[in-house]
Amino acid sequence: MAHETENFSQLQLESIIGFNGNVPFGLTVHPDCENIIYPLGCTTVVQNLKTSYQAFLESHTNNISFVAVSKSGKYIATGQVTYMGFKADIIIYNYVEKAVHAHMTLHQAKVEALAFSPNDLYLVSLGGQDDGSVVIWNIATKxxxxxxxxxxxxxxxxxxVKFANNMDDTFITGGTGTLRLWLLDLPNRKIRATECQTGHLKRMVKCIEITKDDSFFYCGTTTGDILMISMKTGLLNNYGPLKNKFSLGITALVELKSGDILVGSGDGVVALCKAPNFKPLKKVQVEGGISSISLRGQGHQFFVGTFTSQIYRFNFTEFKEELITTCHSDAVLDVAFPCGTSDLFGTCSKGEIRIWHTPTNKELLRIVVPNMTCNAIEFMQDGKSIISAxxxxxxxxxxxxxGKLMYTIHNAHAxxxxxxxxxxxxxxxxxGGGEGQVRVWEISSKCYKFTAGLKEHTSNVSCIKMKKNDKECVTASFDGTCIIWDIVRYARNQMILANTLFKCVCYHPEEYQIITSGKDRKIGYWEVYDGSAIRELDGSLSGSVNGMDITANGDCFVTGGEDKLIKFWGYNEGEVTHIGVGHSGTINRIKISPSMKHMISVSSDGAILRWRYPYTN
Incomplete structure (x- = not known):
């Protein structure tokens, strides 16, 4: 990817909508109390709480699996997941400079967890299931x-893994069938483990929190109770609650200055508990299981991240939640702007359609259809409805x-x-349907009527674009054909054939040419009049091109696909002028805003990225 982007101007990434809530403890409030830090794909986002300004820490080659912030706030460490047989990177960033401090590689396949020592001397890293090792790193020597x-x-x-709060040589690891207290023997370059004894209790540990004075540590378990263990002896001191355990296990634990404990559970409960009985004093239910809890300052506020990629802010005194960030938790499959409006756009995913306010990234509307997947959306030009596939x-x-349902066309496609x-x-x-049919429906005052069925495609119809005069449309299909249809006679005008699975198609604004792309990574220019090929460009070095959009004046177009790169092209030159690096999942669709001030791209990791249009004043 670096080789492919080095000779081009970079598209400016303006903002990201997205948060990978599946990363354990991925959401952290920085010790400066002004920023939150969270992962999305292979990017770490640093977002200001007041202004919502975002900075991006990039360098990973695959999805981030863990994020740790040092106690002083000077460093951020991130680990990644990779493939069997490959080593997973750990990157330490300098927070102030937002630059890479160290790049370390040792673990196989995945970095499971990371923790800084209290005085920023060491970083401890834990390998995944295929690695199984724990390693101590010197931050100064790297x-x-x-x-x-x-x-x-x-x-x-x-x-x-968790480091002690006051000792740079002591840390704890926990998991399935293991709970160990470790001591670093620096002169002999060894770490020595003591097995913690929990007696007859057999538990799987999901999270660890150490008391401020390092006298005890708490373990959250999959069983839904908390173990309290002595740091000196490694022996079980207490556990609870004995009744009414937390459903779906305890996934996050944080100790407050008062000694009380904030508990997050797998079923979305945030509770305030007190040792030693650990009975909840206060409870709040949020959407999705809790993956992160992080205090702001002394804990007057705290932030909660969930597996459904929501971020909540809590006021401790009132113990009430406020939803501050929301995003898709599944692949985003399509994006659309309303006609003539750039301040709003819509996206669709599994089970939902969301409408966003472009300048602020705020979700304005969510339309939910449970257990279904929305493949495509379009805003009607009169602004009165959103149609969806x-x-x-x-x-x-x-x-x-x-978001009220106006009408449903049942059995539109098999x-x-x-x-x-x-x-x-x-x-x-x-x-267009998965079976290859193209169907025309007449719509009037919330009623619909089937008008015609066009049956020449033999596989999935991936994209449909209308001509401005409403008399013609072009459809792209996985069967290797693009067909230009007469919508008045309901007949084929032209067919374009290629040895590919067509993923996207666009009319040039003057409508005498179309451009296509797909699985063969080629961008084809075609004559509308007779379907003849004009030119062919290499759209990507790796993977299909899935999304494409063209500017209103036809001078430029933009593409995105499996190579995770946004490419901005001159139409007549047929050359890339700018490249955008930021996605860590396959790009599914991209759209240029009607004002031509920015572009929105969406990807399979649930991310929505807004890019500055390169030629805006």
Whole structure:
């Protein structure tokens, strides 16, 4: 990727909507109390709480698996997941400079967890299940000091690690069938483990929190109770609650200055508990299991991240939640702007459609259809409805203001609706299906009527684009054809054939040419009049091109796909002028805003990225 981008101007990334809530303890409030830090794909986002300004820490080659922030706030460490047989990177960043301090590679396949020592001397890293080792790194020299298997070979695997609050030589690891207290013997370059004794209790440890004076540590378990263990002896001191354990296990623990404990559970409960009985004093239910709890300052405020990629802010005194960040937790499959409006855009994913306010990244509306997947959306040009294509074979239309269902076209396609478009007079909808059919529907006052079925495609219809005069449309399909249809006679005008799976198609604004791309990584220019090939460009060095959009004046177009790069092209020159690096998942769709001030791209990791259009004043 570095080789492919080095000779081009960079597109400026303006903002990211997204948060990988599946990273354990991924959301952290920086000790400066002004910023929150969280992962998205292979990028770490540093976001200011007052201004929402975002800075991006990039360098990983695959998804981030853990984020740790040092006690002083000077360093941020991130680990990643990679593939079997490959080593997973650990990167330490200098927080002030937002630059890489150290790049370290030792663990196989995945970095499971990281923790800084209290005085920023050492970093401890824990390898994943395929690695099974724990390693101590010297932050100043950027070298490893020593390592050891994290647990006895037959015991299980360690999943979490925590450094003591006041000692740079003591840390704890826990996981499935293992709970160990470690001591660093620096002169002999060894770490020595003591097995913690929990008696008859057999627990799987998900999270660890150490008391401020390092006298005890708490372990959150999959069983839904908390173990209290002595740091000196490694012996179980207490556990609870004995009744009414936390459902789906305890996934996050944080000790407050008062000694009380904040508990997050797998079923989305945030509770305030008191040792030694650990009975909840206060409880709040949020959406999705808790993956992170982080205090701001002394804990007057704290932030909670969930597995459904929501971020909540809590006021401790009132113990009430406020949703501050929301995003898709599944692959985003399509993006669309309303006609003539750049301040709003819509995205769709599994089970939902969301409408966003572009300048602020705030979610304005969420339309939920449980257990279904929305494959494509389109705003009607009169602004009165959003039409959407769903995998249950239905076309659904919703009001843009309230998200209320206006009408449903049942059994629109047998194998799910995969693409959708509408005429500019808002009287017809053209839908494409998984079985390859293209169907035309007449719409009037919330009613619909089937008008025609066009049956020449033999596989998934991936994209439909209308001509401005509403008399013609072009459809792209996985069967290697693009067909230009007459929507008045309901007949084929031209067919374009190529040895590929077509993923996207666009009319040039003057409508005498179309451009296509797909699985073969080629960008094709074609004559609309007779379907003849004009030119062919290499759209990508690796992976299909899935999304494409062209500017209103036809001078430029933009593409994105499996190589995770946004490419900005001159139409007549057929050359890339700018490249955007930021996505860590396959890019599914990209759209240029009507004002031509920015571009929105969406990807399979749930991310929505806004890019500055390169030629804006």
């Amino acid at each position: 070298l490893s000091i020593c390592g050891s298997p994290a647990c006895v070979a037959t015991a299980g695997n360690a999943q979490t 769903w995998n249950d074979g239905k076309v659904r239309a919703f009001t843009p203001e309230t 194998d799910g609706v995969t693409a959708i478009a509408a005429t500019s007079d808002c009287k017809k909808i053209i839908s």
